[in-house]
Structures are given as C-alpha cells and as structure tokens.
Amino acid sequence: MKKEERVPYILENFNRQAFQNQLIEWFMKEQRILPWRENQDPYRVWVSEIMLQQTRVDTVIPYFNNFLEKFPTPEALAEADEQAVLKAWEGLGYYSRARNLQNAVREVVEKYEGQIPDNKAKLSELKGVGPYTKGAILSIAYDQPEPAVDGNVMRVLSRILLVEDDIAKASTKKLFEFLIHDLISYEDPSSFNQGLMELGAIICTPKSPSCLLCPVQSECRAFQEGRESELPIKTSKKKQKNQPYMALLIENDQGEVLIEQRPSNGLLASLWQYPMVPMSDIQKKDIPSWFYSEFGLEIELGNTVDQIRHVFSHLIWNMEVKKAQIQTGHLEKSNTKFVAKEDILSYPFPVSHQKVHKHLK
DNA sequence: AAATCGGGGGT
C-alpha cells in the first residue's frame, strides 16, 4: 500500500482537534525562551534551522547569537568572507552547512533582493534547504501549514499514533509528512510544528519519556498500551572505522608554524589543520621522504607530544602528534603556509586539531 | 537505499 493510502487508516478514531488544542496550548505556555523565537524574521528562522540540523538547542544558542551579531542580515552574510563564516561555525560541525547557507543567501540577495522566498519551489532550490528546513521556514516564518519532520517529530508521532515503521528508512519520513498534512492546525501551523518538536525535546524523550507530564497523554496510543518504550522502531547503524594519522608540529626559524588547508569538498572542507600523514598508506620510516615529495621540505622527526583519538559519525581518527625540525628545502605546496603562533586562532580549525594548539607553547 | 558529513551530551 502506498504511504498516502495508509493515512486514513492510521488516523481512524484519532481525535485530531483535541490533539491540536492540547499540543498548541501546552506549547504556548511551556515553550522555552530561545533567541530565534524573539520574532518571525525569516532570516533568523533560516539560520537557526540550519544550525539546529543534527545539533542540540543548547549547543546552538551561543553560535546563533554570535552569528547574528557578525552577520545580522542576508546582505551582511552574502558579502562576508567564507573563511570568516567558517570561523563563526568552528566547532559546530557539518561545515558544508555553513558554505551552503552562504551560497544560498547570496542567491537570495541577487535574485530576490534579500527577501527569503515564501513558497516551496523557490525554497527547495536553495543549497542546504531540504524537506525539513523548507517546512520549518514556511510554517514558522510564514505561518503556512507545511510539515517539518525531524527526528523529534518521528519519535513523538510514532508513539502517539503507534506507527511501527523503521524511522531509519527514508520512506518513513514521507509517511509522517503525509500524516501531518492531515493533522496540522491551519489556525497555528507554527505552534503546531514547534510544539511537536518541543514535546520531543522536553517530554517525549528517546529514553524514559515523561508521559505523566505529557499534555497529549490522553491521545497517545503507545501510552495507552504501555508501549512507549518500544517506540520508535529504528535499525542501528554500523560502527566507525579507525584511521591512523601522524600530525606534525613544524616550526621554522622565525617561530612560525606550518598549517595546511583541507580540500574544499568532503570531510572538514576548507578548514585548516596541522600537516597530517596518513599512516595507513605510509610506513613510519618513510615519513620524511613522503613529506619531502608532498611539501618540498626535508624534516627530521622529533618527540611524540600527544595521542589524540577523535570520533566522527562514520570514522575515528587516531592521531599521533609529533614535533619535527626542518633541515632544508622551501615550501612548495599551494594549500600550506607558515603562520605566526599568535595568528593561528584566526583560522578555522576542526576540534581534533584545536587540541594540538596547546603544544605550541 | 546507503554512505557521507561533526561534535557533544545523556545513559
């Protein structure tokens, strides 16, 4: 059966009016005070939704405040230097979000005079704006009854409606979008969508949900059957792969330190780091010759000063941090440079390499 | 449909 054909069966005997009223009334009363809730400025809503992707509210708050201070308008962000934007994003993760956001804002400034679009078609053309963010902007900034399905919403609705589909599958999100089209309040779609997410964040948590405090307890099928802990159904992901690296602290005779910029695509795109030797490909004794062929500098390895283990979503870096001394040669790699120690902090570094800063002394 | 893309907080 197609997803949309299941909607009337799932919503059979469900009191959507009571559900809407209880959810919205609760949200109006109990919602957290958050910086992006000060007003409905579409730019602020947009920035907050990008930052909140796969990221907790408490983590985002200081980044959001700083970002809006540095780039208060679409025009300001459009004109900004990309490295400055990445610096403001430093530590937040998923750095392609920052680049996509700036590219999209530039498009909005050029094509729409800085006015963020209020329709699905134009929003979907913007880099980094997917189904969730599009629905969030339309409902929260423009009061349109569009679904905004994130992890909270799938967890909350899977319990309330007793939906046992695997929420790890892409097709399941579409089912929830169809369901919300029939569930959403046309009087206050913004509070309805935000209420679902707020409920998931505060009450209907992944583990040990606070069902006794839940404003929609009387409408929750999982609670009625005592099965809230069994939902949502989600298949587990496989574990990360280990990648060994050597990170090198190399200082020249002027006291400057060698750093390199990562490629503009892929992992940690366009961020800076201390030179990294992939130890899965290079034998330890071959490091100097490998380094000379890559950087044009002859080095001699010194002491190991740290061992850093950094966990990503899908891989693990095991970094041995070693000092090295320059013998001869001159730097001939375009994405690398020597930087004075006091200027290091003006470059965006991933957290894994921020841990190396302290060995500069 | 599955893999890629960060980092931190909760249990």
Added chain:
DNA sequence: ACCCCAGATTT
C-alpha cells in the same frame, strides 16, 4: 559503549 540530536547531499 551506544544512542541521539529542529537533516541534506552525494553515491
């Protein structure tokens, strides 16, 4: 350890 988080894009 493992899971999850106001997901989107690429393969």
